[in-house]
Amino acid sequence: MATERGILMSAWSVGRMLADAKSQTRRPIKGLRAGPWPEGDEFRYTAVYGGKGEAPGEPYWHFYADDKSYRFTFEKPPLGVPGDLLYCKEALTETAAHFARYAADGKWVEGYETDDHYWKWKRPLLNARFMPKWAARPELWRRITDVRAQRVQEISEADAIAEGVDHGPMRTGWLDYELGPTIMHSVPAEYSFKTLWDSIYAARGLGFEANPWVFAYTFERIERKEASA
Secondary structure, eight states: OOOEEEEEOOHHHHHHHHTTOOOEEEEEOTTOOOSSOSSOTTSOOEEEETOTTSOTTOSOEEEEETTEEEEEOOOOOTTOOTTOEEEEEOOEEEOTTSOEEETTTOOBOSOTTSGGGSOOOSSSEEOGGGOOGGGSOGGGEEEEEEEEEEEGGGOOHHHHHHTTOOBOGGGSSEEOTTTOTTSSOEEOHHHHHHHHHHHHHGGGTOOGGGOOEEEEEEEEEOOHHHHHO
C-alpha cells in the first residue's frame, strides 16, 4: 500500500500546481556534502533509487559515471519513492466565522460542515507545517512517478519548465526572478529556475553556484479518492 505524506509548498508553488504547471520539485539532500564527490566534478552522476537490478525500495542508490558504478548509502527520500502519494500542505487563515481559508488564494477549506472542523488554533494564521491532512485540497494530491538524486545544475530546460517557472513579460521566454516581472527581459527556463532557486536557498549556502545534491521528484495529479482507496 502506498504511503501518504504531506509536502510543504509555498503560495507560489500552490498556484503553479493548481494551474497544472508544476510536476517536479527539487529539495536539498541533508547531510550530503557538495564538494568533489566521490572523484571530482568532472563526472556527472545519475542516481536511481534501488539501484540497477535491485529490488525497488531498498535504502541505497547506485551512481553511474562513464563506465564506473558506485554504491552509496544515505537517507531514503523524505517525500517518498515512486508510487507513494503526496498531499500539499499550505498555510491556512481564520475567517470571521471561525472557519478556514487557504492563504494562497482565499478559497474556503472543504469539510467545514461539522463542528469538528471549526478553527481549533490559537492564532489566526496556521503555518503550512501544521496543516492537517483532512484540510488538503482534493485537487492537490499527487503520485510520485520518479525520484532521482543529482546535482542541482543537472536540471534540463524541460525539467525547469516542469518545475513551474513563470513565463516572462509578454509571455516570451521565462521570468528572471531576480529582476522581477516589471523588467521587459526574458531568459531560458534553466536560468529562470536558477534565479528562483537562489531566491530560496542562496542565503542558506545552497545556492545554484554551490551545486548542492538534491532529490528531484516527479509527480502526477491524482483524484483524492485514489488516495483513500
